[in-house]
Amino acid sequence: MNRKVLTLSLIALITISSSVGAQIAGVIINPVQQEVVYIKGVKFVDALLEKWISEYSKEHPGISLSITGKEAHEHSIEVVPFGIQDDSVVQAQTTIVSFGKYAILPIAGRNNALPDEFKKKKLNEKRIKELFFEKDALADDYEPNKKEKYDATVYSGNGSYSIARSFAGHFGYETIDLKGKKIAGDDIYLNNAVKKDDKGVSFNNLNYVFNTESRKLNDGIVLLPLDVKKEYAEILDALNLDKTIDLLENRNINLIPVEELTFVLPKKVNPEILRFLEWTLSKGQDYIHSFGFLQLDTKTLAQQRKQISDIGTKLLVNK
């Protein structure tokens, strides 16, 4: 009896530990041979993709969807946040389908004195540039010996998928122009950096700035006050993810970079991919807000759906 119990326990434990280990290592296993739609993800969008895959799989049990790491498969679709990926990557592909937007807000650690300082003189474009970016030594207004205006250390992502490029590009710079220290790893660690450094400032996605569960600001960080209209400032000051999303979906605020999230389609598209994309642009939109992203406006969304529809029609004709 004891031996049987021990043997069963061993088998159970091996199974459990293997699956735990595999998940920790980030491996997704497709146990049976069936058609797989690979999605080459970007880390800050992965949670949304996983939710979509989960919900879509319930509705379409015959389909296997898988998020890959950096490797692209022949039939994989690729998530490309506009403003981050090199234009050449985008141009090399055939079709781009937008499915949402992401927004970037400047942040600091809770113990940083700068946010209080900026409450009096809020961050306008000039101050954002002074705070975050190196002076251009070749620019006409370069003042080489000018002392730094703010006693701050800027943290920005160094990875190829960091939103640093979007942020810098929005203000007319390149990532190398960002002052201070770089972070290797996901942009979520920018929160850690500013929390540890009382002089640290950074910027991040809404879904990393806010807790997508509580819809409140993540612990230990604060928003840097922006010089926006009073009514917008009041909304931002509410520190509520949904109100912030609502504001940014309906108002164009120049100081807050907003860029589209897109799928880049492979050159050979199969119907399964199209069905999944169609779903993301319809039912899938219900989950956009909950993961901290902005929905496309109605017109753009309709255009994207039509695009999918046209590709499907073409596919049928060619068959």
Added chain:
Amino acid sequence: MIKVVCFLLLTIIFFPFFAFAQEGNVKIEGKIVDERTLEPIIGAGISLESSKQTGTASDTNGNFSLILQSLPATISINYLGYKKQEVDIYEFTEPIIIYLRENINFLNEIVVVGYGTQKRKELTGAVTSISKETLSQPVVSIDNLLGGAAAGLNITQGGQPGSTFSARIRGGNSINASNEPLYVVDGVILFGNSSTSSGVSQVTANLNPLAALNPNDIENIQILKDVSATAIYGSRGSNGVIIITTKSGKKGRDNIEYQYSIGWQQASKTLDLLDAQGWVALNREIGGAVKLSDAEVAALGRGTDWQDAVLRTAATQTHQISFSGGDDKTRYSFSGNFTDQDGILLNTDFKRYVGRLNLERDVLKNLKVSLNLNASKLNQNGLNEYPSYSYRNNSLDDAIRTSPLVSIYNPDGSFNYANPYETGDLRDGDRVTNAVSTLTNTTAQNHANTLLANVAISYSIIPSLVLKVSGGTNIANATTNYFAPSYTAGGFSSNGLASVGNRRTDVWQYEYTLNYTKQLSKEHYIDALAGYTTQSTVTENATASAANFANEQILWHSLGSGNSREAASSGGSEAILNSYIGRVNYTFREKYNLTATLRADGSSRFAAKHRWGYFPSVGVSWNISDEAFLKNNRKLNELKLRTSLGTVGNQEIGNYQYEATYGATSPYSFNEQLIVGYVRSRPENPDLKWEQTVAYNVGIDAVLFNHRLNITADAYYKKTSDLLLNTPTSIGTGFSSVLRNIGNISNKGVELEVSGTLIDQRKLKWNVSGNIAKNVNKVLKLAGDQENIGNTIRVGHPLNLQYLIVYGGIVQIGDDLTKISPASWQTALSPAFGPGDEWFVNQNPVSDDNPDGDNVVNDNDRVVLGSSTPDITYGFNTTLSYGNLSFYASFQGVSGNKIYNSLRQTLSTPHASYNGLAVLADRWTAENPSTEIPKARTSASVYTSSRFLEDGAYLRLKNITLSYNLPVRIKAAPSSKFRVFLTGQNLLTITDFTGYDPETGGGSSYPLARTISLGVNLSY
């Protein structure tokens, strides 16, 4: 059993967590690139902040890898000339690409100074760094890099491959001592240029000690010009200092580089000489010996072009390979170079084999040892000089003077030794020489094996205090072989002449320095140096000659077989220089800089009471742009004012000058025996001391328009006193003169260096830089009331004077001869002085106001007409690159100098035996009243006068290079680079000078070559 199962259970349960925990020991990888060019940065230091863990460095691809003990961790990336970048690593999911931004600040440049380095911002002295673009040019000799590259540095190159060149920094300071700057190579002080000469008088070509350096091995060259920078070299600093640092290895992967170039050289200019027709016409006019009929002359056509026969298109090729790299503790750089350069004159060439090893090892955390070693073998076949023949100094001279009616070869291909027109020194009965044969068959070889090495141990007693002990050596063993067969000009009069010579020079140098560098507080920074150095130089030389060989096949290898042996000579000397050095660099608030230097030199070259000389200097500089009133100026980025004053010396007068010396007499008969006696050849001179130069300098460094324009300007005044001159002494001493410290020379001048970035885009870049300097040299005082030394030195004038009779022109028919004073040598001419003859200006004619004058032109009518030393030197260069294509051009120029063209004088003399310039065909006749060329006379010479004094100004395209990086990528070696280049040297010279070249002077010295080379550079 239960224990085993429990163990297995625990293992299985915790296995995944163990596996995950191992990720704590993370290997990270990444790449360091220049943010603008996207080129990988090699050798960037990657260190861990707040950790004792050892860092690493990027390899040739800019890649690096590092194993971190835990995450998160912070790495810091440092590379000279770039801004520091820090990266916090929280997770490693992809290679970390780190972009570094260049720190484009001229004043942040690190400058190598004597016994250390300094930030340019903290410098108080005038120091010019040769640009990276210039140093990267594929040249054979270092003088090709230096010419025109720095304000106030005047380089005069020689044409002979491998030969010495002359360098002057801010003019000449001395008459009898050397005016060459001091060279310091990897900390070892090089001896003078002539020290590889073994003393064989027939071989005047010298091997340049700096030819032992491969220019491609040079990392940087600094020109130290003012006293604040040179005082640390004390008694050897008065002529300026050139510090050369060779390439060293850097942390990172191993790098291999190979470069091959092949080139072709031609004389940059040839002279236009009379052809056969012209020469016969002239010969007949002056009663020469040409007995040919008109038909025979016509059949000769242009005759023999002897100049063309001795000059040739010469090949040059260079192979060089280098290996470099390093790890955390050891850095190495090893290179080899082979240069084979044929000369543009027949039978002349230069071969160089150089090996270099620079090694550095961190033995302990605070103990570092380093080795710099440069070994070379140099072989030179030079142009042989003639003993003392009229009109001809060497084979080039001989060739261009030979009549075009004489053929070089006999019909059977052998050399033609029949020249009926030779009536001078090179005829003995029926025997004459042939210039091409002389050049081909005479041996004039220089060989030198050199070793330049320095071993240093640096020990950090505390982080800010470093003790350095170094030992260096410079060993040169030079031999010279000369053999002139009996049928050549050199051996003609002695039936074959052979000489051998050797010279051994051993220099040993030991240095002990203590360097304290500390940022004492936010406001105070100090860099203090104290040390003791000693350098000993031992030379030994011997020469021997023999003549009249029965068998000439053995060349110089058996002097004993010569039937007449000349007395062998030998010599030796030893000199020691012991020195104490001290220097303090102090910076206050990063704005106010002070450099105080003192060197005490004890030299064996001076008597006991003057043995020690003290050379102090002080320099201050003010970074005025850091002051509040200029700090945020948008146009002026940096501004620094500098000034310095101090004293430096010159001890390059040779050894034992203060001691009485005795010399051997020629053997004489005494009691019917030949004996050798000794006589006192020099009196004791215990008062002899250093030549001293007191110098002042004010300078300004400015950076403008967003770091796009750098300007450096300097003004200086130097007064050299206690000049070592031979002064007349009383007859009772038994000597006519004695060397004394009497006399003064001054140099004052201004210098300007400008460099600008015209275009600085990621793909397209265009830089331009230029420099100009004016130096006014004046002899202030000579011994006693002495007004001049020879014709070239006069009080109130610069050195190297042109002191000549002024040429007036050509007497024309109808000119009033009573108003023209004939020259003293023209009064007895036959036919008498008259139309067609040269006339000269009488500076002292008889007149009512000047009854004591004369009406004849003679040496008393000579006047100062300038100096052969230019008073303005300048240079400029430009670099233009677009993508993989790069273009570089540098120009060098001088102005304000006068060159006496003695070759033109010789070739303007109509002569029945020798050829002349083609312009002689346009000589004055009654029908052709030339105003340029006098009439031909049967026996007259053409006299020394300003007629042959020419403007020595020139502007030269010194280097031009077009290179292209091939966009080739090899899968197996993705970091490989392939570059092809086309380069040229001395391709264009704009000058009014009519000789071979204004740089090589007005004689028949080896002509300068222009070179075109094609090369390939492969690096991995």
